[in-house]
Amino acid sequence: MTTSTNGAYDRKPFIAGNWKMNMDHVQGITLLQKLAWTLSDAKHDYSRVEVAVFPPFTDLRGVQTLVQGDDLEVAYGGQDLSQFDSGAYTGDISGQFLNKLGCKYVLVGHSERRTIHNESDEVLNAKVKAAFKHGVTPVLCVGEGLEIRQAGTHVNHTLEQLRAGVAGLTDEQAAELVVAYEPVWAIGTGEVAGPEDAQEMCAAIRAELESLFGADVAAKTRLLYGGSVKANNAAAILKERDVDGVLVGGGSLDPAEFANIVRFESHLVTD
Numbered sequence: 095m096t097t098s099t100n101g102a103y104d105r106k107p108f109i110a111g112n113w114k115m116n117m118d119h120v121q122g123i124t125l126l127q128k129l130a131w132t133l134s135d136a137k138h139d140y141s142r143v144e145v146a147v148f149p150p151f152t153d154l155r156g157v158q159t160l161v162q163g164d165d166l167e168v169a170y171g172g173q174d175l176s177q178f179d180s181g182a183y184t185g186d187i188s189g190q191f192l193n194k195l196g197c198k199y200v201l202v203g204h205s206e207r208r209t210i211h212n213e214s215d216e217v218l219n220a221k222v223k224a225a226f227k228h229g230v231t232p233v234l235c236v237g238e239g240l241e242i243r244q245a246g247t248h249v250n251h252t253l254e255q256l257r258a259g260v261a262g263l264t265d266e267q268a269a270e271l272v273v274a275y276e277p278v279w280a281i282g283t284g285e286v287a288g289p290e291d292a293q294e295m296c297a298a299i300r301a302e303l304e305s306l307f308g309a310d311v312a313a314k315t316r317l318l319y320g321g322s323v324k325a326n327n328a329a330a331i332l333k334e335r336d337v338d339g340v341l342v343g344g345g346s347l348d349p350a351e352f353a354n355i356v357r358f359e360s361h362l363v364t365d
C-alpha cells in the first residue's frame with residue numbers, strides 16, 4: 095500500500111479529478127454532491143486518502159459554498175493561474191483569487207496548457223512560484239508526447255520539465271509541491287501507461303528531486319500518475335512504490351467511477 099512503503103514519511107494517497115472544460119456551475123454542484131454522497135455512504139476515510147477536484151473557474155464559488163455548507167472534506171483547486179498578482183491581464187486568474195475562494199491546490203503546466211496555450215517552462219516556473227506566494231499548493235504536471243516516448247528519451251524530457259518547473263523553490267516548497275506525471279499519449283486516449291511505466295518515471299522524478307533538494311524533501315513530495323486512469327486500473331498503478339496518487343480526467347466526471355478510484359484500497363473496486 096502506498097502509505098506503508100515510505101517509512102517515516104507517510105505520503106497520503108491523493109486522488110484528484112481534473113474536470114477540464116466540462117461541467118457548468120450547475121452540473122458541477124450536482125457532480126460534487128453525488129460524489130460526496132457516494133463516498134459518505136461508503137464511509138470513506140478522508141484522513142487515509144485525500145480527495146480533490148479541479149473544476150472550471152466558473153464553478154469554484156459554487157463548489158466553495160457547497161463544501162462549506164455541507165462541511166465536505168473534499169479539497170478543490172483551479173486548473174491554472176496567472177504568474178502575475180493582478181493588473182491588465184485580461185482573461186487570467188490570480189492565485190490570490192483562488193486562495194480567497196478556498197482553493198487548496200492549483201494545476202500548473204497541464205499538457206493541454208503547454209500545447210494549446212504554448213506555456214513555456216519559464217512561465218510555468220513563475221506560475222509555481224505565484225501559487226506558493228498566494229498560499230495555494232501547485233500540482234506541477236510533466237510528461238512526454240508519443241514521439242519522445244517512441245524515441246526513448248521520455249525520462250530526460252520529463253526531468254527537464256521538472257527541473258525547469260521547480261527552479262528556485264525552497265526545500266519547504268519542494269516538499270509541499272505535488273508533481274503529476276502525465277504522458278500525453280495516454281491522456282484521453284484509453285492508452286494507459288502500465289504501472290511499471292508510471293513507477294519508472296515517478297522513481298526518476300523522486301531521484302531528481304533528491305539530487306536537487308535532498309532525500310528528506312524527496313521523500314515528502316507527492317507524485318501522481320495521470321492518463322486514462324479508471325476504477326479498473328487505478329489500484330494496480332497506486333500499488334507502485336513511488337506513485338502516491340492519480341490525476342483523473344474523464345473518469346472524474348462520473349461520480350460512481352471516481353468514487354471507486356478514491357476507494358482503490360477497498361475490495362469493492364470494480365474490475
Ligand SMILES: O=C(CO)COP(=O)(O)O
Nearest residue numbers: 112281282321322343344
Ligand atoms: O489529463 C488528464 C488529467 O489531468 C488525464 O485525462 P484522462 O483521464 O481523461 O486521460
